[in-house]
Amino acid sequence: MDFLSILNTAAGEILSPTTAAFALATIGLNIHFGYSGLLNFGQAGFMAIGAYAFAIFTMMVDPTATLGWPSWLSFIAAILVAIVAAVIFALILGIPTLRLRGDYLAIVTIAAAEIIRFTVRTQDLTAVTGGSQGLRGQDYKGDIDAMNPLTGTTYGFGPWTATAYDTWVRIIAWSLVIVALILVWLLMRSPWGRVIKGIREDEDAVRSLGKNVYGYKMQALVLGGTMGALAGVMFILPRAVQPDNFATTMTFYIWTALLLGGAATVLGPLLGSILFWVLLSFTGGLINLLHGLGIFGAMTGSQAGQLRFVLVGLALMALVVFRPQGILGNKKELSFNV
Numbered sequence: 001m002d003f004l005s006i007l008n009t010a011a012g013e014i015l016s017p018t019t020a021a022f023a024l025a026t027i028g029l030n031i032h033f034g035y036s037g038l039l040n041f042g043q044a045g046f047m048a049i050g051a052y053a054f055a056i057f058t059m060m061v062d063p064t065a066t067l068g069w070p071s072w073l074s075f076i077a078a079i080l081v082a083i084v085a086a087v088i089f090a091l092i093l094g095i096p097t098l099r100l101r102g103d104y105l106a107i108v109t110i111a112a113a114e115i116i117r118f119t120v121r122t123q124d125l126t127a128v129t130g131g132s133q134g135l136r137g138q139d140y141k142g143d144i145d146a147m148n149p150l151t152g153t154t155y156g157f158g159p160w161t162a163t164a165y166d167t168w169v170r171i172i173a174w175s176l177v178i179v180a181l182i183l184v185w186l187l188m189r190s191p192w193g194r195v196i197k198g199i200r201e202d203e204d205a206v207r208s209l210g211k212n213v214y215g216y217k218m219q220a221l222v223l224g225g226t227m228g229a230l231a232g233v234m235f236i237l238p239r240a241v242q243p244d245n246f247a248t249t250m251t252f253y254i255w256t257a258l259l260l261g262g263a264a265t266v267l268g269p270l271l272g273s274i275l276f277w278v279l280l281s282f283t284g285g286l287i288n289l290l291h292g293l294g295i296f297g298a299m300t301g302s303q304a305g306q307l308r309f310v311l312v313g314l315a316l317m318a319l320v321v322f323r324p325q326g327i328l329g330n331k332k333e334l335s336f337n338v
Contacts, residue, residue, distance in 0.1 A: 006285035012159040013277040017166065020173035021047075021235035022277065026257045026269035027180045028227030034263035035188060036220040037200030039106040042093070043228045043254050045113030046086055048246035050229025051236045052120055052129060053085035054078045058140040060128075071146035078143070079233065086229030089116075090222040098217045110248060121243040135241040144169070144237060166238060173234040177270065180227055185266045196220055197264075256316055262326025271328060279315070283308040 013019055025043055032040040057078045063069040069077070097108045120129040129135070150164040162170065187193045195216055198206045203213045232246075253276065261272025284305060290296065291304040325331050 003286075003289065006282060006289060008159040009285055010278050010282035013281045014274055015160050015170060015174070016277070017169045017173045017234060017238045019273055019277045020170065020177050021231045022254060022257060023177050023231075023270050023273035024173070024180055024234060025228050025231035025254050026261070026273050027177070027184060028224035028231065029254050029258050030263060030265075030269045031184065031196075031220055031224035031227070034258065034265070034268075035193065035196050035200060036217060036224075037203075038098075038217065038221060038224075039103070040109045040221070040224070041106045041248070041251055041255075042109030042111075042113035043224075044246045044248065044250040045109070045116045046089065046225040046228030047232030047235060047250065048113070048116050048120065048243070049085050049089045050082040050232035051241055051246070052135075052232075053082040053229070054233045055135050055140040055236060055241050056128060057081040058143060059135070064143060064146075071143040075143040075147060078140075079230070082229045082233050083226050086225045087222055090225040091218070093225075094218050094221045098214060098221065110251070113246070113251065114248065117243050117246050129243070130241065132243065134243055137236070137238075137240040140241075141165075141237065144172070169234070169237045173237070176230055176234065180230075181266060181270065188266070192216075192219075200264075256312070259316065259326055260319060262329030264330070265326070265328045268326055268328045272326065275327075276312075280308060280312055283311045 025047055028046070029040060029043050032038040032043075058074070063074040063077055064071055093109065093112050097105055100108065119125070121132045121134075123131050125131065126133075145165060148164060148168040150168055152164055154161055154163055155167040156162055188197070195206060195211055198211075199213055199216055206216075207213045235245075257272035257276040258269055259272070260275055261270065262268030287296075287304050287307050288301065291299065291301055296304045296307075319326070323329075
C-alpha cells in the first residue's frame with residue numbers, strides 16, 4: 001500500500017454508508033446532549049435495537065413472500081418496526097431515568113446499551129438473533145436489493161467508486177441524513193426547540209414557566225433514539241449484523257464525532273462524522289505503511305494498528321483543550337444544566 005492509495009481509501013470514507021450511519025446517530029445524540037443536555041452514553045443501544053428489529057422482521061415475517069407485498073412496502077414496514085422498537089426502548093429507558101441528572105443518567109444509559117448487547121448475543125436467542133455470530137447480511141438485504149433502480153456494475157469516480165448495491169445504499173443513507181439535518185434545523189428554530197435549549201440551560205427556570213420538563217425530555221429522547229435506530233439500519237445494510245459492533249466503543253466514536261464537529265450545531269455532527277472516519281482511515285493506513293517499513297520495530301501489525309486510536313485520542317484531547325466547542329461550535333452553547 002502506497003501513500004496515494006491511503007489517501008484514496010481515506011477520501012472514500014467521506015461518502016461511505018458507514019459515515020452516513022454515524023452522522024445520523026450523531027445527529028440523534030446531538031438532540032440528546034447538544035440541545036437537551038441529556039448525557040446519553042447508550043446511543044449504540046438504540047442502533048442495536050434498530051438494526052436487530054429491521055433484520056429480524058425482514059427475515060422472520062418476510063412480507064414480500066408471505067403477504068405478497070412489493071419490496072418497497074416490505075422495506076418501509078421493516079423501517080417502521082425499527083422505529084417503533086426504538087420508541088418503546090426510549091420509553092422503557094426514559095420513564096424511570098429522565099428525572100436523574102448528570103452522571104447518573106450517563107451510567108444508566110451505558111448500562112442499558114450493554115444489556116441490549118448481551119441480550120441479543122445470548123445463546124438462548126440464537127434462533128432469533130443469531131447469538132454471538134449475529135445475522136447474515138444476505139438474509140435481510142433482499143428487499144432493498146430488489147428496490148435498486150441502478151442497473152450498471154459500478155458507479156462514481158475515483159475513491160467514490162462503488163457497486164450498484166453500495167451506491168443505492170449510499171443514496172438512501174445520505175438522503176436520511178439530509179432529512180434529519182433539515183428536521184433538526186426546523187425544530188430548533190421552533191418554540192419546541194427553544195424550550196429544549198432552555199431545559200439544557202436551566203430546567204428549573206423552564207419548569208417555573210409551567211412547562212412539562214419531563215415530557216420535553218422524553219420527546220427529545222425518543223426523537224434522538226429514533227435517529228439512532230435508523231442509523232443502526234443504515235449501518236448493517238452494507239454488512240452483517242454483529243452484536244459486538246454495538247459495544248460501548250461505538251458510542252464513544254459517536255461522542256467523538258459530536259465533540260469534533262461541535263455540539264448544539266446543525267452541521268457539526270455531519271462534519272464531525274466525516275472528519276472522524278477520514279482521519280481514522282488515514283492514520284490506520286499510514287501506520288500500516290510505516291509498520292511495513294519497519295518503523296515500529298518488533299511490534300506486530302495488530303499492535304501497531306492500535307496506535308491510530310492513540311493518535312485520534314490525542315487529537316481529541318487537543319481539541320477539547322484548545323477548542324472545546326468543536327470546529328463549528330459556539331462557546332455560548334456550552335452551559336449545561338447537568
